Amino acid sequence: MHAHDHGRTTAAARSRGALGTTLGLTVAFMLVEFAAGLWTGSLALVADAGFDPVAAGSLAASKAFDLGSSVSGRVLTAPEMRQALQLKP
Numbered sequence: 410m411h412a413h414d415h416g417r418t419t420a421a422a423r424s425r426g427a428l429g430t431t432l433g434l435t436v437a438f439m440l441v442e443f444a445a446g447l448w449t450g451s452l453a454l455v456a457d458a459g460f461d462p463v464a465a466g467s468l469a470a471s472k473a474f475d476l477g478s479s480v481s482g483r484v485l486t487a488p489e490m491r492q493a494l495q496l497k498p
Contacts, residue, residue: 432468435461 439461446454474480479493491498 428468428471432465435465435468439465 439458442454442461443458446452446456446458472478473494480490483493485493488498490496
């Protein structure tokens, strides 16, 4: 027998490029929104830009759940999940 993969890739591998693009666009939009808020004196735009890191952080953190990661396909309690992801309790 010989090992081969029939050209199959995981959904995580296929979406990695889209995830990077989405993260990049989110950060770019945040910077533009913040600059526009400062330029126009709009506190609403500056405040809204302040919430964009929450979305960007969630997108970046999602890589920890890729197939093959330490938590992929496992049923874990919250403390076990934090330990597997090396997060503070």
